[in-house]
Amino acid sequence: MTEEKTIKKIRSGLFDRSLSLTKLAVQSGAHLAMTGIKGAFSDSEGRDAHIKALMNVQGKLLASELGRMKGSLMKVGQMLALYGEHFLPEEVVTQLKMLNEQSISVEWKEIERLLIQRLGPEILLDLDIDKKPLAAASMGQVHRATSKSTGEDLCIKIQYPGVEEAIDSDVKALRSILSLLKLMPANNSAFEELFEEIRGMLHQELDYKKELGFTDEARDLVASDARFIVPRTFPQYSSERLLTTSFEKGVNIDSPEVKALSEERRSKIAVAFCEMFMRELFEFRMMQTDPHFGNFKIRIGEESDQVILLDWGAVRRFDEVFLRSYKKMIDGAFEMNQSKVVEAAFDIGFLNRDAPEKLLKSFAEITFMAVEPWLPPQDPRVPSHLVDRNGCYIWSKSDLPSRIASLATKYALSFKVRAPPREVLFLDRKIGGIFIIMKVLDARFKGHKVLEEFFKDRVI
Numbered sequence: 001m002t003e004e005k006t007i008k009k010i011r012s013g014l015f016d017r018s019l020s021l022t023k024l025a026v027q028s029g030a031h032l033a034m035t036g037i038k039g040a041f042s043d044s045e046g047r048d049a050h051i052k053a054l055m056n057v058q059g060k061l062l063a064s065e066l067g068r069m070k071g072s073l074m075k076v077g078q079m080l081a082l083y084g085e086h087f088l089p090e091e092v093v094t095q096l097k098m099l100n101e102q103s104i105s106v107e108w109k110e111i112e113r114l115l116i117q118r119l120g121p122e123i124l125l126d127l128d129i130d131k132k133p134l135a136a137a138s139m140g141q142v143h144r145a146t147s148k149s150t151g152e153d154l155c156i157k158i159q160y161p162g163v164e165e166a167i168d169s170d171v172k173a174l175r176s177i178l179s180l181l182k183l184m185p186a187n188n189s190a191f192e193e194l195f196e197e198i199r200g201m202l203h204q205e206l207d208y209k210k211e212l213g214f215t216d217e218a219r220d221l222v223a224s225d226a227r228f229i230v231p232r233t234f235p236q237y238s239s240e241r242l243l244t245t246s247f248e249k250g251v252n253i254d255s256p257e258v259k260a261l262s263e264e265r266r267s268k269i270a271v272a273f274c275e276m277f278m279r280e281l282f283e284f285r286m287m288q289t290d291p292h293f294g295n296f297k298i299r300i301g302e303e304s305d306q307v308i309l310l311d312w313g314a315v316r317r318f319d320e321v322f323l324r325s326y327k328k329m330i331d332g333a334f335e336m337n338q339s340k341v342v343e344a345a346f347d348i349g350f351l352n353r354d355a356p357e358k359l360l361k362s363f364a365e366i367t368f369m370a371v372e373p374w375l376p377p378q379d380p381r382v383p384s385h386l387v388d389r390n391g392c393y394i395w396s397k398s399d400l401p402s403r404i405a406s407l408a409t410k411y412a413l414s415f416k417v418r419a420p421p422r423e424v425l426f427l428d429r430k431i432g433g434i435f436i437i438m439k440v441l442d443a444r445f446k447g448h449k450v451l452e453e454f455f456k457d458r459v460i
Helices: 014-040 044-069 071-086 090-100 108-119 163-180 189-205 208-221 263-284 320-335 338-348 357-370 400-410 422-440 447-455
Strands: 127-129 140-147 153-159 242-246 286-288 296-300 305-309 315-317
Touching: 071 163, 071 189, 108 153, 108 242, 127 153, 163 189, 189 422, 208 242, 208 263, 208 286, 263 286, 263 305, 263 320, 263 422, 263 447, 286 422, 315 422, 320 338, 320 357, 338 357, 357 400, 400 422
Parallel strands: none
Antiparallel strands: 127 140, 140 153, 153 242, 286 315, 296 305
């Protein structure tokens, strides 16, 4: 059995991190030069292949170095993997997505030092902590523990040192590196707002006292719905850089145990996810916007199952004005009403009011397609092969995202040259995550019935 890789210490110093980025730039520059020389003597097809190879190498170098530095640099890399379709080459996005699978942990000796510093030796004496982490992420890692005085099972999330202090410089440096490596358009001013929103969300995610408050609020909001579990918090074992919650036993969404459940039970779990998404948006107006699989667990029961909702650091609130416009756009999509969709898109900031008619028509057509899983099965927009004999949408077979992308390409839309509105940025992140969860669960249900039931007594 091979020993798991660990890092002795996080490169938290500005000099260390700058040195790593400089090394990355030098390595990438060498590859750029070599590929440029080879490509100069190739035909058109050969040059395209060399460009793709270069982008792949650049992406690998970037993902590898960000993974070792962890902190906000790695987190920004993960976010860019989600939003990268807006402006990054496909090969680079593919490599950045690997960051979600990299989980090199920090050695226990360093973690123990941080625990003593942030909790104090006396409080630490009451905790029996497993030295092997439950999970290691970009900005911290989680260890399971037991309270000696109460016997309660706990999860302790420890923030890596120097992470928050490095956010501003890290985001600025990464923007520069992306430009230097030719991975961003020459005119990247359109993405300033995107990077600013990422920077602001990173600062919020690192405030564990704020996350403790969000977790308590979410727990209260779902208390009456037995399908969901939000962990309890333990302020006495928490601080601004350390968060302790109850350990909630469950299995991963893509685990063999979940796959072994009946189609009916898996679909009930899927509906629970969708209804929670709608409640967060339209009822709570407070959404956990990080749909990473590690933030959800499934507790399998004898006859029914529960969804465990973890990590309430990346929370965004939505105001009433935005939600009314967003709901109007959704209604317009169901009705295939272009004027309603476009007017809502103007209000939200998806489109400029001076946009050409072709762009307005194309945007509306894409929106009409996007609601496909939630339409009645007899609607001509729903492909017949995606509907089972019971009239349920077959999520696992759906290629809706690629069809939307193809349609956008067909109309030569310029969505990739502008950042989406900041409210939509994280909303789309969650929607994309929910879609993947539906596919993994091999969900089958009547989306239009779920929507009818949800909105029948709600006025948005």
